[in-house]
Amino acid sequence: MSNADRVVLALxxxxxxxSGIVKALLDKGFKVAVISRDNSRLEKLRGFVSPSTRxxxxxxxxxxxxxxxxxxxxxxxxxxxxxxxxIVSSLGFSWWQGGPPHTQTLKELHWVIETLxxxxxxxxxxxxxxxxxxxxxxxxxxxxxxxxxxxxxxxGFLTVGAASTLAxxxxxxxxxxxxxxxxxxxxxxxxxxxxxxMAPGYLNHLDLGEAVATLVExxxxxxxxxxxxxxxxxxxxxxxGNL
Numbered sequence: 001m002s003n004a005d006r007v008v009l010a011l012x013x014x015x016x017x018x019s020g021i022v023k024a025l026l027d028k029g030f031k032v033a034v035i036s037r038d039n040s041r042l043e044k045l046r047g048f049v050s051p052s053t054r055x056x057x058x059x060x061x062x063x064x065x066x067x068x069x070x071x072x073x074x075x076x077x078x079x080x081x082x083x084x085x086x087i088v089s090s091l092g093f094s095w096w097q098g099g100p101p102h103t104q105t106l107k108e109l110h111w112v113i114e115t116l117x118x119x120x121x122x123x124x125x126x127x128x129x130x131x132x133x134x135x136x137x138x139x140x141x142x143x144x145x146x147x148x149x150x151x152x153x154x155x156g157f158l159t160v161g162a163a164s165t166l167a168x169x170x171x172x173x174x175x176x177x178x179x180x181x182x183x184x185x186x187x188x189x190x191x192x193x194x195x196x197x198m199a200p201g202y203l204n205h206l207d208l209g210e211a212v213a214t215l216v217e218x219x220x221x222x223x224x225x226x227x228x229x230x231x232x233x234x235x236x237x238x239x240x241g242n243l
Contacts, residue, residue, distance in 0.1 A: 001085070001136055002029070003028050003029035003030045003217060004029050004030075004031070005085075006030050006031065006085040006086055007030070007031045007032070007033060007081050007082070007083055007084050007085050007086070008025050008030050008031070008032045008033070008084075008085070008086040008087070008088060008216065009032075009033050009034075009035075009077065009084045009086070009087045009088070009127060009130075010022050010025070010032055010033070010034050010087075010088050010090070011035065011064060011087065011088065011089040011090065011091050011123050011127070012089060012090035012091040012092070012142075013032070013034035013035075013036075013045065013088075013090070014034055014036040014038070014041040014042055014044070014045045015090060015094075016094065016192060016193065016194060016205055017090045017094070017142055017188075017192050017205055017208065018034070018088075018090045018142075019045055019048055019205065019209075020192075020194075020204075020205030020206045020207075020208050020209030020210075021088055021090065021142075021208070021209040021212045021213060022034060022045065022049060022057070022209070023048065023049045023050065023206065023209055024206070024209035024210045024212065024213035025088075025209075025213045025216065026049050026050060026053035026054075026056055026057060027050055027053060027213075028213050028214075028217060029056075030056070030086075030213070030216075030217075031056045031057075031058070031081065032056065032057050032058070033057075033058040033059075033060065033077055033080070033081050033084070034057070034058070034059050034060070035059075035060045035061075035062045035064055035073055035077070036059070036060075036061065036062075037061065037062070037063050037065075038061075039061050042059040042060075042061065045057075045059065046059060058077075058080050058081055060073055060076055060077060060080065062076065064091075064119060064122065064123040064126070064127075065114070065115075065118065065119040065122060065123075066122065067122055067125070067126065070122055070123055070125075070126040070127070071126055074126055074127060074130075078130075083130075084127070084130045084131060085131065085134075085136070085137050085138075086131065086137060086138045086139075086140075086216050087127055087128070087130070087131055087138070087139045087140070088140045088142065088212060088216065089120060089123060089124065089139070089140070089141050089142065090142035091115075091116075091119045091120050091123065092115050092116040092119065092120065092161070092165070093115060093116070094144065094191075094192065095155075095158065096112060096155060096157055096158040096161070097152070097154045097155045097158070098154065098157060099154045100153065100154060100156060101156050101157070104157060108157065109157055109160070112157045112158070112160065112161040113160070113161055113164060115161070116161035116162060116164065116165050117161060117164040117165050117168060120141070120165055120168060121168060124139075124172070128181075131181045132179055132180070132181050133179075133180055133181070134180060134181060135180040135181070135182070136219065137180075137181045137182065138181065138182040138183075138184070138216050138219055139181055139182070139183050139184075140184045140185070140186065140212065140215065140216060141165075141169050141184070141185045141186070142185075142186050142188065142212065143162070143165050143166055143169060143185060143186070143187050143188070144162050144165075144187070144188050144189075145162075145187055145188065145189030145190075145227075146158050146159055146162040146163075147159055147160075147161075147162030147163030147164070147165065147166040147167075148163070148166070148189075166187070169185045169225075173185075173223045177223065181222075182219050182221065182222040183222055183223055184215065184221055184222065184223070184224050184225075184226065185224070185225045185226065186211075186212060186215070186225075186226045186228060187225055187226065187227050187228065188203065188208070188228050189227060189228060189229045190202060190203060190228070190229060190230060191203065192204075192205050192208055193205060194206075201230060201231075202231075203228065203230075203231055203234065204231070207231065207234050208228070208234060210234075211228075211234040211235075
């Protein structure tokens, strides 16, 4: 199956990480669909991708954070693109520094868990059946390393939320060891930014996007975690396949 015959659903595709992935997938000839609750973010994404590939981008307004909303937008998606062959999930946010736990409310913790874990779970539950039973299909999670350590004072809830997502991905790998779909995870242990906001050690979201698009294109690994600690890892860990 050529890239032109493949349709990638990019969950979180309008975000910083996701937009780099969407652009790279389109540049490789894939058709890509992106869902967001915010139409203005979808319009910004359409303006960001290469003009020559824009016709291969389908954008839909919808909420994948609730089971009802995800089911509704799934039907709309299938009517628009016909099929989905690959899914890349980069949902959630990249930063939270609201303060130490004793200063926070249960409502804030619930919001963090809802944003980082619940949306990842709900979207997986609804969309995974579209690709689950086909060995030519892929489902790739993009996660962060914040769940393994406290990044700095005041970021504790980010660690809790990120850790829950890492645990969920581990559960999926171990609960579904024989699933035909290529199930993988790219775990980013550093910051990601667009070129104009780069800091030392950060990943350019365009370079990350190219690496993830290459991983999707190859379909050669499954039930694998690809750790990315620095820009050089994008080449050594993913592009050259050295684990």
